[in-house]
Amino acid sequence: MAINRHYDFIIAGAGAAGLSLVWNLLHRKELQDSRVLLVDRKLKPLRDKTWCFWDDRHVPFQDLIHHTWDTLAVRFQDAQFSETLETYRYHCVRSDDYAAKILDMARRSPAVTLLEADIDSFEFESGASATGGTAVMHSSEGSFTARHIFQSALRPPGFHQLKLDLSLLQHFEGWHIRTDKDLFDPGTATFMDFDVPQDNGVTFVYVLPFSKRDALVEYTLFSPEVISDEAYRQGLEQYIAQRLGLEPGSYEIEYREKGVIPMEDRRYPARYCKNVWNMGTMGGLTKPSTGYTFTRIQHHTSAIADALSRGQNPPDKIMSPYRFRVYDMLLLYNLHRDPETSVTIFRELFRKNRFDRILRFLEEHTRFDQDLRIMASVPWMPFFRAIYGMKHRILTGA
Ligand SMILES: Cc1cc2nc3c(=O)[nH]c(=O)nc-3n(C[C@H](O)[C@H](O)[C@H](O)COP(=O)(O)OP(=O)(O)OC[C@H]3O[C@@H](n4cnc5c(N)ncnc54)[C@H](O)[C@@H]3O)c2cc1C
Incomplete structure (x- = not known):
C-alpha cells in the first residue's frame, strides 16, 4: 500500500520524547482527527x-513504573545519610516496557502511521500551501511533509556554534545483578555512593534494588572523557565485591546498560527550523548539573500537546528559568574544575537539607528564598569562584 506523504504532525525519533508525545497526542480529544507519522x-x-525520576505528577503512564523506592541513601568517605521521602518517591521505568506499551497503542490507533527509516534532515518550504508553508522531513524512505514536525533525532543546525563554556559527560555502565542470597532492601535506593576511588573525575555508584536478590548497580562518572570498557568493569567488580561482598562468579549479570549524557551549558534552540521543533536531548532538555531529563521531557511533550489542542503553536521557550540556569552553571563549573570540592558540596547538601527539599530544588520547583537556604548550606567559596569564572555568561542571560 502506498504510504501517505503528508501528515498533520510528524514525530521524528521514537525514544523517550517521541513516544511521550505520541501518548499525549492520542490522549487529547481535540486532536483525535489528526494524522500522525x-x-x-x-x-x-x-x-x-x-x-529514574521523582516528580510523578506529569508522568501519565503510572502503570509503567517498574519499581518505587520510599527511602534514599547517600554515602561519602566519612559520612552516610538515609531518609524516607515525604513528598516524593523515587521511581524507575524500563525503556522496553515504555516502548512496548506506547508502540502498541500507536499501532492500534487509526490516527498513527509507523515508519522505519533513517532520518536525514528537515527543512521548511515556504509558500507551498495556503497555510503559508510546510515542514519537510527527508529520510531513507523519501520526503514527508507536515504542519509541524517534532524531532528528537538530529542535532539542531549550528549546534557547534552554540555558546558553550562548560562541557562534561555523565557516563556510566550498569549491571543488573542477581544473587542467590538475600542482600538488598527493595525499599531503599542508594542514590549516590561517593565512597569509591575518585581518580577519573567525580565518581559515584547508585544501586537500585528490585527485590532482596536483584539490583541494578550503576558505576557513574562526571568527567570530560569516557573511560575504557575495562575501567567500568573494574569499577563495578570492585564495588560489588567491597560494598556488597560478592566476588565475580558469585552473581549473575542479567542485563547491562551503558550511556553517555551531555552535561553542558549550551543553550539549545526550541526549533530546528520553522515548524520543526526540537525535543528531548536534542531540545536541550537535559538538566546540565545532573543529567536528569525524563521528567522534563514529560512536561515538555504535555505542553506541546496542550498547545496543539488549543490550536496554538508549541511553546517557543523550553529553557529553564534564568536563576536555575545560573545555579546549573555554577555547579557544573565546580564539577569541571574541582571534582574534590564538588564531592564536599554534595556531602554538605545532603547533611544539611531534607532530601525532599533537595529533590524539589533539582526539579526547579523551589522559591528563591528556599534556593538561598539551600545555597547557604554548602561551602560558599567555590560558588564565588564560579560566579567570577562565569560572569560573562551570567551577565548575558546565562
Ligand atoms: C542509558 C541511559 C539511562 C538514562 N537514565 C536516565 C534517568 O534515569 N533519568 C533521567 O531523567 N534521564 C536519564 N537518561 C537521559 C535521558 O532521559 C535519555 O537519554 C532519554 O532517552 C532521552 O530521550 P530522547 O527522546 O531525547 O532520546 P532517545 O530516547 O535516545 O530517542 C531518540 C530516538 O531517535 C532515534 N534516532 C536517532 N537518530 C535517528 C535517525 N537519524 N534516524 C532515525 N531515527 C533516529 C533513535 O533510534 C531513538 O529511538 C538516561 C540516558 C541513557 C543513555
Whole structure:
C-alpha cells in the first residue's frame, strides 16, 4: 500500500520524547482527527535504559513504573545519610516496557502511521500551501511533509556554534545483578555512593534494588572523557565485591546498560527550523548539573500537546528559568574544575537539607528564598569562584 506523504504532525525519533508525545497526542480529544507519522530507524521495544525520576505528577503512564523506592541513601568517605521521602518517591521505568506499551497503542490507533527509516534532515518550504508553508522531513524512505514536525533525532543546525563554556559527560555502565542470597532492601535506593576511588573525575555508584536478590548497580562518572570498557568493569567488580561482598562468579549479570549524557551549558534552540521543533536531548532538555531529563521531557511533550489542542503553536521557550540556569552553571563549573570540592558540596547538601527539599530544588520547583537556604548550606567559596569564572555568561542571560 502506498504510504501517505503528508501528515498533520510528524514525530521524528521514537525514544523517550517521541513516544511521550505520541501518548499525549492520542490522549487529547481535540486532536483525535489528526494524522500522525511516527518515524524511527527501529520501532521495536529495546531494553537499553532505566529511567529514574521523582516528580510523578506529569508522568501519565503510572502503570509503567517498574519499581518505587520510599527511602534514599547517600554515602561519602566519612559520612552516610538515609531518609524516607515525604513528598516524593523515587521511581524507575524500563525503556522496553515504555516502548512496548506506547508502540502498541500507536499501532492500534487509526490516527498513527509507523515508519522505519533513517532520518536525514528537515527543512521548511515556504509558500507551498495556503497555510503559508510546510515542514519537510527527508529520510531513507523519501520526503514527508507536515504542519509541524517534532524531532528528537538530529542535532539542531549550528549546534557547534552554540555558546558553550562548560562541557562534561555523565557516563556510566550498569549491571543488573542477581544473587542467590538475600542482600538488598527493595525499599531503599542508594542514590549516590561517593565512597569509591575518585581518580577519573567525580565518581559515584547508585544501586537500585528490585527485590532482596536483584539490583541494578550503576558505576557513574562526571568527567570530560569516557573511560575504557575495562575501567567500568573494574569499577563495578570492585564495588560489588567491597560494598556488597560478592566476588565475580558469585552473581549473575542479567542485563547491562551503558550511556553517555551531555552535561553542558549550551543553550539549545526550541526549533530546528520553522515548524520543526526540537525535543528531548536534542531540545536541550537535559538538566546540565545532573543529567536528569525524563521528567522534563514529560512536561515538555504535555505542553506541546496542550498547545496543539488549543490550536496554538508549541511553546517557543523550553529553557529553564534564568536563576536555575545560573545555579546549573555554577555547579557544573565546580564539577569541571574541582571534582574534590564538588564531592564536599554534595556531602554538605545532603547533611544539611531534607532530601525532599533537595529533590524539589533539582526539579526547579523551589522559591528563591528556599534556593538561598539551600545555597547557604554548602561551602560558599567555590560558588564565588564560579560566579567570577562565569560572569560573562551570567551577565548575558546565562
Ligand atoms: C542509558 C541511559 C539511562 C538514562 N537514565 C536516565 C534517568 O534515569 N533519568 C533521567 O531523567 N534521564 C536519564 N537518561 C537521559 C535521558 O532521559 C535519555 O537519554 C532519554 O532517552 C532521552 O530521550 P530522547 O527522546 O531525547 O532520546 P532517545 O530516547 O535516545 O530517542 C531518540 C530516538 O531517535 C532515534 N534516532 C536517532 N537518530 C535517528 C535517525 N537519524 N534516524 C532515525 N531515527 C533516529 C533513535 O533510534 C531513538 O529511538 C538516561 C540516558 C541513557 C543513555
